[in-house]
Amino acid sequence: MAMAMAMAMAMEVERKRVCVTGAGGFVASWVVKLLLSKGYVVHGTVRDPKDEKYAHLSKLDRASDNLKIFKADLLDYDSLRTAIAGCAGVLHVASPVPSSSVPNPEVEVLEPAVKGTLNVLKACKEVKIRRVVYVSSTAAVVMNPNWPKDQVMDESCWSSKEYCKATENWYCLSKTEAESAAFEYAKQNGLDVVAVCPGLIFGPVLQLTLNSSTLVLVKLVQGTYMQLVQGGEDSVPNRLRPLVDVRDVAEAVIMAYEKPEAEGRYICVAHAIKTRDLAEKLRRLYPDFTYPKNYSETQHDNKLNSEKLQKLGWTYRPLEETLIDSIESYREAGLLK
Numbered sequence: 645m646a647m648a649m650a651m652a653m654a655m656e657v658e659r660k661r662v663c664v665t666g667a668g669g670f671v672a673s674w675v676v677k678l679l680l681s682k683g684y685v686v687h688g689t690v691r692d693p694k695d696e697k698y699a700h701l702s703k704l705d706r707a708s709d710n711l712k713i714f715k716a717d718l719l720d721y722d723s724l725r726t727a728i729a730g731c732a733g734v735l736h737v738a739s740p741v742p743s744s745s746v747p748n749p750e751v752e753v754l755e756p757a758v759k760g761t762l763n764v765l766k767a768c769k770e771v772k773i774r775r776v777v778y779v780s781s782t783a784a785v786v787m788n789p790n791w792p793k794d795q796v797m798d799e800s801c802w803s804s805k806e807y808c809k810a811t812e813n814w815y816c817l818s819k820t821e822a823e824s825a826a827f828e829y830a831k832q833n834g835l836d837v838v839a840v841c842p843g844l845i846f847g848p849v850l851q852l853t854l855n856s857s858t859l860v861l862v863k864l865v866q867g868t869y870m871q872l873v874q875g876g877e878d879s880v881p882n883r884l885r886p887l888v889d890v891r892d893v894a895e896a897v898i899m900a901y902e903k904p905e906a907e908g909r910y911i912c913v914a915h916a917i918k919t920r921d922l923a924e925k926l927r928r929l930y931p932d933f934t935y936p937k938n939y940s941e942t943q944h945d946n947k948l949n950s951e952k953l954q955k956l957g958w959t960y961r962p963l964e965e966t967l968i969d970s971i972e973s974y975r976e977a978g979l980l981k
């Protein structure tokens with residue numbers, strides 16, 4: 645009896661050692677923070693452990709005992725394998741998220757996203773990882789011109805790779821190719837892979853550098869607009885934005901890892917709001933910022949549904965809380981005056 649209990653405890657301890665790729669990024673930092681608070685031992689990969697931009701990681705609660713940083717690049721298989729060895733699970737978050745147009749999308753975005761994901765999965769297979777959670781995006785869902793216009797998009801909707809290429813939407817292409825390659829690899833190699841597809845992520849930053857989605861909100865309260873996708877208008881497209889808080893994304897990623905019944909992909913979106921309504925909401929909270937004056941109407945808005953994730957037990961916080969905590973944290977980090 646005592647032996648069985650000791651074995652069960654040892655298995656539980658082993659299950660709680662996981663690797664998080666790209667640990668210093670906006671989303672991954674929150675995943676690491678939440679894992680540490682839940683008693684996990686975390687192997688976090690970063691490209692250059694000496695870089696000051698990762699200093700926030702060592703300051704997280706329990707980091708000194710339970711966070712081990714590994715130097716790894718997505719295109720360097722051996723470095724990934726070393727970081728993943730000894731873990732029961734991998735939460736694959738790292739992927740390039742460009743904030744401006746990229747001169748060489750194949751090298752800058754597609755290769756690290758797709759080949760990088762396959763490198764992670766190959767290492768997971770060799771190390772006999774129990775489950776991999778891949779952080780995908782609604783970018784891998786919404787670029788589908790054939791989806792019926794009046795129908796809400798669910799997990800069965802995939803972005804069209806041809807459409808992404810035709811519209812030169814390299815980030816969307818990278819996430820679509822990486823997620824579909826991950827499921828294909830999982831099927832062929834008997835690996836348990838679950839994907840979480842968040843919408844546009846706002847929320848407080850732990851890092852001191854500006855990531856792309858944070859820049860969207862910073863620019864909005866400065867009266868300008870950041871284009872993550874091609875378009876080229878001077879005015880701000882009054883598009884319906886699928887928003888979610890970074891802390892709720894971290895919860896979803898860990899839930900997808902922990903819940904045995906989790907399978908397939910999960911759209912992770914909390915709020916849908918038009919850009920102009922978002923700016924008005926912010927204006928009521930922060931009247932002293934500058935907001936955009938001109939908006940252009942978009943032809944069609946995609947609607948998304950996170951019912952599958954909610955059935956798994958996921959909940960999300962109110963939008964006002966996300967907006968206030970975001971702005972206050974940007975000020976604290978010196979990213980916004």
Ligand SMILES: NC(=O)c1ccc[n+]([C@@H]2O[C@H](COP(=O)([O-])OP(=O)(O)OC[C@H]3O[C@@H](n4cnc5c(N)ncnc54)[C@H](OP(=O)(O)O)[C@@H]3O)[C@@H](O)[C@H]2O)c1
Nearest residue numbers: 666669670671691717718738739740756781844845855857
């Ligand atoms: N933010 C959003 O609105 C949003 C929405 C949906 C999905 N996502 C997904 O969430 C994930 C994290 O995004 P984020 O917003 O947290 O962006 P982020 O702060 O820019 O983080 C991206 C991370 O990827 C790492 N990375 C990029 N290329 C790499 C390479 N070749 N080798 C190793 N690491 C590499 C970066 O490492 P370095 O620190 O070394 O640069 C960084 O840690 C991405 O997979 C993204 O597609 C984000």
